[in-house]
Amino acid sequence: MLAPLLFVWPLSIAFTHYFANNVANYPYDQALREHVAAIARQVKLVNGKPVLTLPASARALLRADETDSVYFHVVTRDGKFLAGDKDLPIPAQFTEKSAIPGEIYLRDAEFNGQDLRFAYTYLAETEMPKERWIVVEVAETTEKRNQLANKIVASVILPQFIIIPLAVMLVWFGLSRGLRPLTRLRKTIETRDPGDLSPIATRRVPEELEPLVEAFNEMLERMKKNVEAQQRFVADAAHQLRTPLTGLKTQAQFAIRESDPEALRHAMRQIATGVDRAGRLVNQLLTLARTEGGGEPAQQRHEPLDLALLIREVVEDWVMLAIEKGIDLGYESEGPAMIMGNVFLLRELARNLVDNALRYTPTGGHVTCRVLHNASTVVLEVEDDGVGISEDQAELVFERFYRVDDATTEGSGLGLAIVQEIAMQHDSKASLRPNPVGLGATARVVFAAWYPPPPPLPPPDDFSELYRQSPPLGP
Numbered sequence: 001m002l003a004p005l006l007f008v009w010p011l012s013i014a015f016t017h018y019f020a021n022n023v024a025n026y027p028y029d030q031a032l033r034e035h036v037a038a039i040a041r042q043v044k045l046v047n048g049k050p051v052l053t054l055p056a057s058a059r060a061l062l063r064a065d066e067t068d069s070v071y072f073h074v075v076t077r078d079g080k081f082l083a084g085d086k087d088l089p090i091p092a093q094f095t096e097k098s099a100i101p102g103e104i105y106l107r108d109a110e111f112n113g114q115d116l117r118f119a120y121t122y123l124a125e126t127e128m129p130k131e132r133w134i135v136v137e138v139a140e141t142t143e144k145r146n147q148l149a150n151k152i153v154a155s156v157i158l159p160q161f162i163i164i165p166l167a168v169m170l171v172w173f174g175l176s177r178g179l180r181p182l183t184r185l186r187k188t189i190e191t192r193d194p195g196d197l198s199p200i201a202t203r204r205v206p207e208e209l210e211p212l213v214e215a216f217n218e219m220l221e222r223m224k225k226n227v228e229a230q231q232r233f234v235a236d237a238a239h240q241l242r243t244p245l246t247g248l249k250t251q252a253q254f255a256i257r258e259s260d261p262e263a264l265r266h267a268m269r270q271i272a273t274g275v276d277r278a279g280r281l282v283n284q285l286l287t288l289a290r291t292e293g294g295g296e297p298a299q300q301r302h303e304p305l306d307l308a309l310l311i312r313e314v315v316e317d318w319v320m321l322a323i324e325k326g327i328d329l330g331y332e333s334e335g336p337a338m339i340m341g342n343v344f345l346l347r348e349l350a351r352n353l354v355d356n357a358l359r360y361t362p363t364g365g366h367v368t369c370r371v372l373h374n375a376s377t378v379v380l381e382v383e384d385d386g387v388g389i390s391e392d393q394a395e396l397v398f399e400r401f402y403r404v405d406d407a408t409t410e411g412s413g414l415g416l417a418i419v420q421e422i423a424m425q426h427d428s429k430a431s432l433r434p435n436p437v438g439l440g441a442t443a444r445v446v447f448a449a450w451y452p453p454p455p456p457l458p459p460p461d462d463f464s465e466l467y468r469q470s471p472p473l474g475p
């Protein structure tokens, strides 16, 4: 606040000076007018010639001023000297357009390096040509005026020397008092435990800061949820990993004790399957963590791609497995379906959906992958006629490690969580619904269709030429 004050101060001095001058001029101008009127009364026009009857005492009175020099002269309007102080400069021309005899005018001029203030009036008889009018002028140096103006300026500025420091002190005091709650808030936050995510009390917070603290508390709340989710995830992951590892250990101990080569081979095969399963789980956990954390640069890059083509490739990869399982795996599309997305992530998404459909459909079932598209959306559907899903499980299955039938089917319950995460990164949401007719379930993800940006418009044709050539319209 000091900077603007320091800027405003010189400005206020300049203004004060200007107005002080105006004020100081006023009374002295009045006196000068009276002088002019008095002298003008002593000038008589006899047959158009001026006759000055100024008594010596009057002249002495005119000179009697203590501080300023006073001069006067009588001249004709076109600049001929008639009487008074000879040295006083006569202007080349008195220039008022609508001068009226008897009226008093004011002007400023310089004389011998001194500023002079003039008051003058015209004397004329009727029928007298304008340039021969008589001008009576009284001039005065401006010492008194300057002194008065300076006094006014001083009486305004001097108190400011006391008022401004006082104002600064008061502002200082007020601001530091006003900011005290802010300092207190800062200390509260600074001294907080790093792990403390509880909301900040808004009781003693100033009104203006309440929205900020509330927003901050909301952020804390979200962070708390996030941290809890992370902790739960780590705990779940550890738990999930422990199961296959315990299994592996049991199988290994069993194999050590085994001497029959056939039984040993069987145990080793089981160990290999167990390692596969654990490896898959670790891979899924990694995928999920990467997708959530934004992933590597290759996974972040979104580009226009044909979803129909991508799904077709994924389906081709799974055909052999489907034949092995005796499931009819089909693919339907309506031609290219462009969306904006990431190839790696979308392939992962599709793989998980097809894997689920094949896994939860018994031999002899059908699985169909479909890419439909209309003007604004591209829809991916994976439909099966397998065990299906109940309405109340449909949302739950997207949670991590959630499995409907953990006893009889195999899996870690991460597939749909990964699918949802990837869908969210494509501003979409995945759903798994029971089929409206018949058995099975349909997984569905809706994407926004992508269109190439329109080419730049060609420069407008010059139609005026065309109009000129066309024949005029007849009636």
Ligand SMILES: Nc1ncnc2c1ncn2[C@@H]1O[C@H](COP(=O)(O)OP(=O)(O)OP(=O)(O)O)[C@@H](O)[C@H]1O
Pocket (backbone or CB within 6 Å): 284, 352, 356, 357, 360, 384, 386, 387, 388, 389, 397, 398, 402, 403, 404, 405, 410, 411, 412, 413, 414, 415, 416, 417, 432, 440, 441
């Ligand atoms: N097409 C489907 N038909 C019926 N149930 C399904 C289908 N897809 C998923 N589910 C159910 O949702 C649950 C969660 O699926 P999710 O893919 O997340 O895990 P998972 O398949 O059990 O294990 P994995 O992580 O190995 O994929 C499954 O256990 C299954 O019960």
Ligand SMILES: [Mg+2]
Pocket (backbone or CB within 6 Å): 352, 355, 356, 411, 414, 415, 416
């Ligand atoms: Mg799955």
